[in-house]
Structures are given as structure tokens and as C-alpha cells.
Amino acid sequence: MQSYRITRAAQLLGVSDDTVRRWIDQGLLPVTDAVPAEIPGDALAARTLALAAERDAADEGHSSARNRFTGIVTRVQIDGLMAQVDIQAGPHRVVSLMSAEAARELRLDVGSLATASIKATHVVVETPKG
Known part of the structure; x- marks a missing residue:
């Protein structure tokens, strides 16, 4: 099973190294016997799902789209008639094309907080080389 060093786990979770270390100390994330410490991939996946559930519980609306990038x-x-809106959500850049009217109604400006909800029938999945 794949495991991740603390720095890489923090990047994948979108938190700081210190937060990951705190979660390890609190027992929220287990580590392997490796030196330096590594987090098992399945535990990292479970923590990712728990964080997503916490965010979903904090959201006020409902949507059938499961891919949300704030x-x-x-x-x-x-x-x-058209607008292009770029959102930087952690390490992810999401680009949306919409009507100019919609962009104006949403009052989208550089620096605004926004959530991109994505519902797609085709999703490309890639893995790193090696």
C-alpha cells in the first residue's frame, strides 16, 4: 500500500504540515513505522472524506454535484456575451465559461470567494509515472 510523507499529505489535504502533525498527535491520522513518518494511503483517503463531509455539513445549499472547489x-x-472566470482552489485552478450576465449578477471580481460545482459524465483520471 502506498504511504505519504507528512509534507505530501499536507499538500493533498490542503492544510499545513503542522496541522497534519497535530492530527497525528490527536490520533486522527495513523503513521507507519517508516522514518521519517509516513501516513498510509487508506488513512489519508479516509481523512480526506471526513474533511469533505465536514465541509458539506457546513454548506447551506444542496446540489447533486459532488465535485466542489471553493x-x-x-x-x-x-x-x-461571455465571461471567463478563473478560481484558484488550493492547488487547483478551475476555469468556468459563463454568460457575462451571470458573472455580473454573481458580482464576481478578482478576490471574491466562489465555489465551482462540477458535474461531468467524463472524468479523466491520471496517476504519476513510475
Whole structure:
């Protein structure tokens, strides 16, 4: 089974190394016997799901879309009837094309907090080389 060092686990969870170490100390994340400490992949996956459930419980609305990326709007480009809106959600950049009217109604500006909800029938899954 794959395991992850603390720094990589923190990147994948979108938290700091210190937060991961705190969760280890609290018993929320187990570690292997490896030196330096590593977190088993299945435990990291379970913690990821728990964090997602906590975020979902804090959300006020309901949606059939399960892929939600909350982040900061980094670009709004309006050209005629259409707008391109870029959101940086942790390490993920999400680009949305929408009507200019919708972008204006949502008052999307650089620095705004926004959530991209994605529902797709085709999702490409990739794994690292090696």
C-alpha cells in the first residue's frame, strides 16, 4: 500500500504540515513505522472524506454535484456575451465559461470567494509515472 510523507499529505489535504502533525498527535491520522513518518494511503483517503463531509455539513445549499472547489477568483474576463472566470482552489485552478450576465449578477471580481460545482459524465483520471 502506498504511504505519504507528512509534507505530501499536507499538500493533498490542503492544510499545513503542522496541522497534519497535530492530527497525528490527536490520533486522527495513523503513521507507519517508516522514518521519517509516513501516513498510509487508506488513512489519508479516509481523512480526506471526513474533511469533505465536514465541509458539506457546513454548506447551506444542496446540489447533486459532488465535485466542489471553493477558492478565490483570480481572473474575470468579460468579452461581449461571455465571461471567463478563473478560481484558484488550493492547488487547483478551475476555469468556468459563463454568460457575462451571470458573472455580473454573481458580482464576481478578482478576490471574491466562489465555489465551482462540477458535474461531468467524463472524468479523466491520471496517476504519476513510475
